[in-house]
Amino acid sequence: MVRMQKLNKHFGSLHVLNNIDLDIVPGEVVVIIGASGSGKSTLIRCINGLEEFQSGTLSVDGNILKPDGKSSKALQTIRTEVGMVFQQFNLFPHLSVIDNITLAPMKVRGWRRDDALATARRLLERVGIADQADKYPGQLSGGQQQRVALARALAMEPRLMLFDEPTSALDPEMIGEVLDAMRELAKEGMTMVIVTHEMGFAREVADRIIFIHKGEIAEQGTPEALFSAPQNDHTRSFLARVL
Ligand code: ADP
Numbered sequence: 001m002v003r004m005q006k007l008n009k010h011f012g013s014l015h016v017l018n019n020i021d022l023d024i025v026p027g028e029v030v031v032i033i034g035a036s037g038s039g040k041s042t043l044i045r046c047i048n049g050l051e052e053f054q055s056g057t058l059s060v061d062g063n064i065l066k067p068d069g070k071s072s073k074a075l076q077t078i079r080t081e082v083g084m085v086f087q088q089f090n091l092f093p094h095l096s097v098i099d100n101i102t103l104a105p106m107k108v109r110g111w112r113r114d115d116a117l118a119t120a121r122r123l124l125e126r127v128g129i130a131d132q133a134d135k136y137p138g139q140l141s142g143g144q145q146q147r148v149a150l151a152r153a154l155a156m157e158p159r160l161m162l163f164d165e166p167t168s169a170l171d172p173e174m175i176g177e178v179l180d181a182m183r184e185l186a187k188e189g190m191t192m193v194i195v196t197h198e199m200g201f202a203r204e205v206a207d208r209i210i211f212i213h214k215g216e217i218a219e220q221g222t223p224e225a226l227f228s229a230p231q232n233d234h235t236r237s238f239l240a241r242v243l
């Protein structure tokens with residue numbers, strides 16, 4: 001689903017991603033951990049073309065993204081096939097919940113309104129907020145807004161889902177409801193790349209954990225291997241701080 005080879009990303013003189021090699025197979029759930037500023041967000045933003053990179057190769061479901069953004073057609077395809085959920089929900093505040101969800105399927109995929117509405121209702125049911133369809137984002141709790149954001153991403157029938165700290169902006173009592181929805185999605189076989197500090201959740205859902213240190217993959221492995229027997233000094237000290 002994702003093949004990244006020797007990918008390098010700079011912000012000016014800052015070398016943010018250093019020779020990243022990363023293959024993700026269909027159905028795999030990959031959790032990315034690492035200290036603040038290590039490059040986690042930049043890495044997943046490269047996967048859906050939100051960030052350009054300067055060298056290396058990247059292909060997402062067979063669509064090849066080239067360095068410096070020179071691949072507009074592939075970029076368009078990737079944007080429709082890859083869903084993303086951000087820390088700050090990013091819902092359209094002036095649209096109702098249901099309109100937030102139907103907008104892209106109608107505009108980008110050209111679905112009829114009836115079909116988009118039926119799909120949106122089914123997705124709201126699935127994330128447990130069918131009764132909130134006609135409200136506006138500002139009228140919902142953070143946990144509900146994030147579940148709308150998830151439903152909105154799923155409405156595009158993505159082949160791959162990216163999550164960038166989806167529960168970091170939530171009050172503690174709402175984290176569980178969002179993680180539950182993500183857990184369901186993982187069970188259904190969705191390919192997922194998740195940046196999170198929820199180590200219990202990571203341990204439970206991840207097929208593989210990747211630890212990033214200063215823009216490099218310092219260590220990766222199964223949750224069991226990485227949490228129980230980390231090999232790298234930086235992984236060890238990071239885990240000692242967060243576990
Ligand atoms: P993480 O998600 O692991 O906290 P980021 O990927 O957001 O890390 O950032 C990695 C590094 O790149 C940090 O040093 C950050 O300050 C820098 N950075 C991120 N975005 C930008 C940007 N748009 N312009 C300049 N530097 C950036």
Ligand code: MG
Pocket residue numbers: 040041042164
């Ligand atoms: Mg980040």
